[in-house]
Amino acid sequence: MGEVAGMPDAQVEAEVAEGRVTLVVDESVYPLDAVYGATYTFIDRCYVLLDRAAPTRLRISLTPKHDADADALRAYVGELQNELLSCAWRSQIVRENRAVIEAVTLRAVSGAMGPPSLDELEDFDFSEEPFEDPLGIGLSWEEKYKKKGAADGPSAAAAPAADGGEERDADDNRDETESA
Amino acid sequence: MTAPSSTLPAGAFPLGGLTTDASFPAFFRYRALPGDRVLLTNLEGNFLVLAADEFRAFASGQVDPGSELYARLRDGNFLRAHFDTERAAEGLRRRKRFLGYGPNLHMLVVTLRCNETCVYCHASRAPMEATHTDMSRETAERCVDLALSSTSPGITLEFQGGEPLVNFDVVKHVIEYAREKNATIGKALEFTMVSNLAMMDEEKLAYLMAQRVQICTSIDGPQGLHDKQRKLPALKLASGEKTGGSAWEAAVHWIRRINEAYEQQGLDPTLYRVEALLTTTRDTLPLWKEVVDQYVDLGCRALFLRPIDPFGFAERTGPRLEYPRAEYLEFYRRAVDYMIELNLQGVQVLERYAAIFLTKILRGEDPNFLDIRSPSGAGIGALAYNYDGGIFTCDEGRMLHETGDDTFLLGHVSDATYRGVVGHETVRALVLAGNLDARPDCVNCAYQPYCGVAPSHSHKTQGTIFGRMRESSVCAVHKGIQDYLFEKIADADPGVMEVFERWTTIRPREHFIQSVDP
Numbered sequence: 096m097g098e099v100a101g102m103p104d105a106q107v108e109a110e111v112a113e114g115r116v117t118l119v120v121d122e123s124v125y126p127l128d129a130v131y132g133a134t135y136t137f138i139d140r141c142y143v144l145l146d147r148a149a150p151t152r153l154r155i156s157l158t159p160k161h162d163a164d165a166d167a168l169r170a171y172v173g174e175l176q177n178e179l180l181s182c183a184w185r186s187q188i189v190r191e192n193r194a195v196i197e198a199v200t201l202r203a204v205s206g207a208m209g210p211p212s213l214d215e216l217e218d219f220d221f222s223e224e225p226f227e228d229p230l231g232i233g234l235s236w237e238e239k240y241k242k243k244g245a246a247d248g249p250s251a252a253a254a255p256a257a258d259g260g261e262e263r264d265a266d267d268n269r270d271e272t273e274s275a
Numbered sequence: 276m277t278a279p280s281s282t283l284p285a286g287a288f289p290l291g292g293l294t295t296d297a298s299f300p301a302f303f304r305y306r307a308l309p310g311d312r313v314l315l316t317n318l319e320g321n322f323l324v325l326a327a328d329e330f331r332a333f334a335s336g337q338v339d340p341g342s343e344l345y346a347r348l349r350d351g352n353f354l355r356a357h358f359d360t361e362r363a364a365e366g367l368r369r370r371k372r373f374l375g376y377g378p379n380l381h382m383l384v385v386t387l388r389c390n391e392t393c394v395y396c397h398a399s400r401a402p403m404e405a406t407h408t409d410m411s412r413e414t415a416e417r418c419v420d421l422a423l424s425s426t427s428p429g430i431t432l433e434f435q436g437g438e439p440l441v442n443f444d445v446v447k448h449v450i451e452y453a454r455e456k457n458a459t460i461g462k463a464l465e466f467t468m469v470s471n472l473a474m475m476d477e478e479k480l481a482y483l484m485a486q487r488v489q490i491c492t493s494i495d496g497p498q499g500l501h502d503k504q505r506k507l508p509a510l511k512l513a514s515g516e517k518t519g520g521s522a523w524e525a526a527v528h529w530i531r532r533i534n535e536a537y538e539q540q541g542l543d544p545t546l547y548r549v550e551a552l553l554t555t556t557r558d559t560l561p562l563w564k565e566v567v568d569q570y571v572d573l574g575c576r577a578l579f580l581r582p583i584d585p586f587g588f589a590e591r592t593g594p595r596l597e598y599p600r601a602e603y604l605e606f607y608r609r610a611v612d613y614m615i616e617l618n619l620q621g622v623q624v625l626e627r628y629a630a631i632f633l634t635k636i637l638r639g640e641d642p643n644f645l646d647i648r649s650p651s652g653a654g655i656g657a658l659a660y661n662y663d664g665g666i667f668t669c670d671e672g673r674m675l676h677e678t679g680d681d682t683f684l685l686g687h688v689s690d691a692t693y694r695g696v697v698g699h700e701t702v703r704a705l706v707l708a709g710n711l712d713a714r715p716d717c718v719n720c721a722y723q724p725y726c727g728v729a730p731s732h733s734h735k736t737q738g739t740i741f742g743r744m745r746e747s748s749v750c751a752v753h754k755g756i757q758d759y760l761f762e763k764i765a766d767a768d769p770g771v772m773e774v775f776e777r778w779t780t781i782r783p784r785e786h787f788i789q790s791v792d793p
Contacts, residue, residue, distance in 0.1 A: 136737070136738040136739045137738070139738065140738075177743055177745075177746065178737075178739065178743065180715075181715050181739075181741070181743045182741075184715040185713065185714065185715050185741060188712075188713060188714070188715060188718050189713050192712045192713060192718070195712050196707065196710055196712055196713050199371070199374065199650065199706075199710055199712065200650070200703070200706050200707060200710070202371075202374045202375070203374045203650055203655050203706045204655065204697070204698060204702070204703060204706060206374050206375045206376055206377065206426065206655075207376070207377035207378065207425075207426060207654070207655040207697040207698075207702075208377065208426070208693075208694045208697050208698045209377065209426035209694070211694060212694075215692070215694060
């Protein structure tokens with residue numbers, strides 16, 4: 096293993112003869128979704144392997160599909176580093192701007208698609224439930240956590256299914272709900 | 276006052292020693308301009324140019340409420356204490372009006388065959404004998420059916436190629452089929468043809484004029500440059516007549532003839548002209564004046580100084596045609612300075628990039644240029660239909676398909692539904708990727724309200740639809756052009772501002788709208 100010119104040797108190593116380069120990244124700096132996103136952009140040019148180098152450190156191995164000299168390997172590592180930063184930052188931006196991004200996306204796609212035609216409505220399978228709700232997210236607090244023996248209401252059948260068929264006291268569920 | 280340090284990157288401002296007061300300014304972005312000035316922009320796209328010391332006072336909350344600066348900041352909606360939410364929302368709504376409807380531009384590649392060979396051909400043209408790359412009438416009808424299903428009230432069917440005049444029968448069939456079908460649908464329907472004009476004749480022209488088809492072509496500059504980049508083989512026809520040899524001569528002849536035909540129809544010659552497009556190569560850069568003069572000589576009212584793209588054959592020929600974007604921006608500044616000078620002398624010619632950005636900057640409206648908007652227009656503003664019926668989010672996506680990359684393929688006209696196409700997962704991904712509110716660098720850029728980068732370009736050049744803007748040649752160009760424009764705006768020369776205002780005046784060409792009687 097050798098160093099890659101200009102790159103920190105504790106994090107970047109190259110096996111030029113083997114045509115391979117490895118990069119170790121700290122997960123507290125680059126979240127896993129950023130590592131996935133960044134490395135994925137290389138799969139057309141490299142074989143990519145991820146493994147764990149240490150409890151909080153990920154090792155990325157790039158093996159170019161075609162011959163690559165030291166300069167080419169260095170360029171791959173440099174591009175990966177920049178893409179890692181881009182993905183990590185983008186992930187944070189998307190979290191912070193989620194409301195506006197979702198609003199614009201919804202408006203853009205729904206504005207472009209428009210309402211369904213009669214033919215499309217005819218093909219729609221109305222027999223299915225509109226969505227599955229195994230966690231009972233769509234239920235009110237009263238429906239989901241009603242006391243045993245409470246009068247059966249319109250939602251009585253849904254609540255047990257949502258809780259795995261078992262009715263529980265509201266207080267019993269509080270910790271589970273808050274930690275979910 | 277501290278002058279901007281020359282060691283800082285372009286647009287950066289020395290913040291050392293500045294104690295900011297987050298409670299004073301409303302949300303803003305900033306960028307340093309030459310001459311100790313700072314540009315401020317906000318969420319809804321208002322802008323202000325401040326002197327460096329004014330900017331420091333603003334950022335640190337030290338502006339006298341009775342001062343002229345305070346009034347300017349308040350009027351621009353830059354102050355937290357006076358922030359007008361309703362006004363900001365209305366401004367944003369106006370800028371994003373294009374989000375309310377679907378694709379209005381539908382590009383039909385009626386053939387890949389082309390009679391010219393261009394060194395940078397983005398379309399991956401096919402030789403003239405490749406008749407299998409002609410679109411069939413049936414495929415063309417399915418393309419029109421899909422296009423007219425769009426939620427957009429206006430639809431433009433754009434004939435592209437290859438060279439669309441090679442498959443003129445299908446062009447005619449599309450026009451007639453679309454007109455007939457639209458009679459009951461009632462869209463504002465327009466036809467545009469992008470042609471090198473070398474196969475134009477009087478009969479075809481008479482048909483296109485009668486059907487009110489807008490004609491666009493390519494002019495790369497003076498004859499030597501144009502003919503070097505766009506090869507038109509000399510042919511001897513069966514009749515014995517010789518044709519071809521100079522792509523420039525053919526294009527120039529027909530530009531003049533078409534402009535004459537518009538005038539013969541009684542159309543306003545300041546509005547109805549052949550539109551021509553430039554592809555800037557390395558050889559173009561020193562010829563900025565000759566290029567502008569060529570366009571003015573042809574009576575063109577607009578010149579689009581487009582840099583070369585990396586699609587199609589340009590991927591292979593790029594090394595000898597490409598250039599650093601800093602050199603392009605120098606070319607751009609010289610050319611547009613010269614165009615402004617000509618405008619001040621009474622010649623009316625505008626630069627298309629400048630007009631797009633200035634319309635957003637000065638008018639608060641978006642002209643809906645699909646590659647410079649957020650989110651980008653891929654799939655939701657435009658669709659491209661290949662000769663074989665393949666549907667793509669954009670013409671660049673179609674170009675990538677020709678070189679083996681199907682990332683932007685949405686389906687086939689034979690079995691696609693409109694909602695299936697525009698609601699396709701690839702379109703949704705591109706809407707997210709083309710949204711500058713989700714992109715590093717762009718979220719902090721002062722030019723964010725006016726900008727946009729096509730995800731297809733980032734995909735091609737960087738392997739990701741999200742793009743890394745600091746390494747993007749498109750970002751460099753957009754930033755550089757806006758730097759130039761804001762420097763001019765900051766200088767506030769009355770003559771230049773009058774020219775800029777004129778460039779943002781949108782005059783609809785109603786003659787080309789099929790649903791409106793001429």
